[in-house]
Amino acid sequence: xxxxxxxxxxxxxxxxxxxxxxxxxxxxxxxxxxxxxxxxxxxxxxxxxxxxxxxxxxxxxxxxxxxxxxxxxxxxxxxxxxxxxxxxxxxxxxxxxxxxxxxxxxxxxxxxxxxxxxxxxxxxxxxxxxxxxxxxxxxxxxxxxxxxxxxxxxxxxxxxxxxxxxxxxxxxxxxxxxxxxxxxxxxxxxxxxxxxxxxxxxxxxxxxxxxxxxxxxxxxxxxxxxxxxxxxxxxxxxxxxxxxxxxxxxxxxxxxxxxxxxxxxxxxxxxxxxxxxxxxxxxxxxxxxxxxxxxxxxxxxxxxxxxxxxxxxxxxxxxxxxxxxxxxxxxxxxxxxxxxxxxxxxxxxxxxxxxxxxxxxxxxxxxxxxxxxxxxxxxxxxxxxxxxxxxxxxxxxxxxxxxxxxxxxxxxxxxxxxxxxxxxxxxxxx
Amino acid sequence: xxxxxxxxxxxxxxxxxxxxxxxxxxxxxxxxxxxxxxxxxxxxxxxxxxxxxxxxxxxxxxxxxxxxxxxxxxxxxxxxxxxxxxxxxxxxxxxxxxxxxxxxxxxxxxxxxxxxxxxxxxxxxxxxxxxxxxxxxxxxxxxx
Numbered sequence: 001x002x003x004x005x006x007x008x009x010x011x012x013x014x015x016x017x018x019x020x021x022x023x024x025x026x027x028x029x030x031x032x033x034x035x036x037x038x039x040x041x042x043x044x045x046x047x048x049x050x051x052x053x054x055x056x057x058x059x060x061x062x063x064x065x066x067x068x069x070x071x072x073x074x075x076x077x078x079x080x081x082x083x084x085x086x087x088x089x090x091x092x093x094x095x096x097x098x099x100x101x102x103x104x105x106x107x108x109x110x111x112x113x114x115x116x117x118x119x120x121x122x123x124x125x126x127x128x129x130x131x132x133x134x135x136x137x138x139x140x141x142x143x144x145x146x147x148x149x150x151x152x153x154x155x156x157x158x159x160x161x162x163x164x165x166x167x168x169x170x171x172x173x174x175x176x177x178x179x180x181x182x183x184x185x186x187x188x189x190x191x192x193x194x195x196x197x198x199x200x201x202x203x204x205x206x207x208x209x210x211x212x213x214x215x216x217x218x219x220x221x222x223x224x225x226x227x228x229x230x231x232x233x234x235x236x237x238x239x240x241x242x243x244x245x246x247x248x249x250x251x252x253x254x255x256x257x258x259x260x261x262x263x264x265x266x267x268x269x270x271x272x273x274x275x276x277x278x279x280x281x282x283x284x285x286x287x288x289x290x291x292x293x294x295x296x297x298x299x300x301x302x303x304x305x306x307x308x309x310x311x312x313x314x315x316x317x318x319x320x321x322x323x324x325x326x327x328x329x330x331x332x333x334x335x336x337x338x339x340x341x342x343x344x345x346x347x348x349x350x351x352x353x354x355x356x357x358x359x360x361x362x363x364x365x366x367x368x369x370x371x372x373x374x375x376x377x378x379x380x381x382x383x384x385x386x387x388x389x390x391x392x393x394x395x396x397x398x399x400x401x402x403x404x405x406x407x408x409x410x411x412x413x414x415x416x417x418x419x420x421x422x423x424x425x426x427x428x429x430x
Numbered sequence: 431x432x433x434x435x436x437x438x439x440x441x442x443x444x445x446x447x448x449x450x451x452x453x454x455x456x457x458x459x460x461x462x463x464x465x466x467x468x469x470x471x472x473x474x475x476x477x478x479x480x481x482x483x484x485x486x487x488x489x490x491x492x493x494x495x496x497x498x499x500x501x502x503x504x505x506x507x508x509x510x511x512x513x514x515x516x517x518x519x520x521x522x523x524x525x526x527x528x529x530x531x532x533x534x535x536x537x538x539x540x541x542x543x544x545x546x547x548x549x550x551x552x553x554x555x556x557x558x559x560x561x562x563x564x565x566x567x568x569x570x571x572x573x574x
Contacts, residue, residue, distance in 0.1 A: 378503065
């Protein structure tokens with residue numbers, strides 16, 4: 001099923017022409033931002049003439065760090081009065097990355113979501129429960145307005161209170177859900193415990209964290225849904241950038257709206273189809289916050305083969321990150337954030353280790369920190385107080401509940417050169 | 431009343447809750463010829479504190495610190511109990527009547543009879559009250 005068949009199946013010269021036209025417009029829009037003006041001057045490409053999309057390689061990359069340095073509104077190409085919404089993503093040192101949207105941006109974004117939902121078979125008459133955070137996170141409002149545009153009945157249930165979520169699925173006859181895969185697994189367990197009937201469900205859209213094929217099988221059998229992988233990031237509007245079609249073999253990234261490159265993260269050289277590397281995207285329809293060659297940090301590849309559904313070139317499911325960012329329960333976490341928090345707490349040392357596990361299908365993060373000799377009073381109660389303090393400070397900074405383990409001074413590994421402080425044990429766990 | 435002579439130095443050692451940590455502590459004390467008179471382990475989430483009454487607390491601390499352990503002294507008091515059924519009750523009731531709040535406690539039975547080690551928040555005050563209630567406190571010189 002298509003939302004906009006012509007655009008979705010656009011290929012060859014027609015697609016190239018549309019991309020070139022939109023790229024020129026995007027570059028003009030980007031040059032309203034002092035950062036890009038300076039970058040073009042520095043790269044001596046001030047009068048760069050874009051004839052084809054291949055000319056893009058002359059433009060330097062934009063990194064997440066650049067966006068952070070532009071906090072809060074340094075990357076807006078329009079006056080703030082034209083920005084009708086702001087979302088944020090968590091940053092490394094407390095300051096988030098801000099993304100802004102014009103009315104046209106929101107319309108384009110909702111259109112992409114509608115396109116994805118129609119692609120996986122959502123249609124009028126469906127009842128859609130959106131079980132993600134509705135605040136600054138883009139997943140809530142992003143899917144909400146896309147689903148309304150598509151014309152389905154939306155239940156904006158947001159997160160929390162799993163029993164109530166299950167009750168609504170049952171009572172409202174919900175057919176389609178969107179949440180993180182780990183929350184979906186949790187939901188299925190609570191439903192099993194309470195012997196709740198989720199028989200109305202038929203489609204599950206899962207994203208915001210990497211998940212395995214084993215997880216897909218488990219979710220499908222437990223929830224009675226067909227499960228689809230959803231990919232996006234706030235810098236590129238939010239969810240909806242790429243999505244699985246009913247073939248469920250790779251994700252269709254929307255080439256009319258995103259110019260896609262796969263690069264070697266070390267050299268920056270473009271890689272060929274079938275080669276795994278970092279996804280670099282130039283969004284082609286963004287007004288408020290145009291970006292050029294944005295390094296997503298996500299590792300994937302372009303597919304060599306076409307798709308039976310006749311939509312454009314697919315990318316592989318995301319297999320990891322080219323930097324040290326962790327995604328825990330949908331929230332971005334950088335080890336440097338943890339370091340920053342520990343530095344502010346004199347009772348513990350600055351060395352730390354992070355362990356990520358999947359416990360009962362939910363991501364759990366454990367931080368080990370050394371107790372500072374000078375703050376050991378000999379009392380267990382004081383140690384418990386220090387432990388609580390670290391948990392609280394981490395929660396305030398990361399917006400994430402963590403387990404903190406206090407360990408003996410000097411017992412954590414010391415690193416020479418690049419530290420390997422994160423051990424992700426989620427692996428292929430269901 | 432001179433309360434000082436009843437204040438006993440307990441050594442408290444921070445320890446991760448994993449196999450072999452107690453052995454490491456005990457081995458070190460054995461090497462220094464330090465005798466452990468009483469000890470207990472308190473544990474929280476993933477870590478604990480090993481508490482011990484030893485005959486040479488300074489020597490014990492020096493050795494453990496040199497080995498990288500986190501060690502602190504804690505003031506505790508010791509009271510004598512009757513080593514027979516109802517002995518603990520008698521003491522516990524008196525402490526309750528004297529309104530002494532116990533943070534933690536452990537006991538041993540040795541040549542001084544049955545002994546209850548107490549960690550209380552107001553040590554001086556507790557010593558005075560306990561004495562006034564007729565409970566026998568053991569002087570620190572008995573241990574160190």
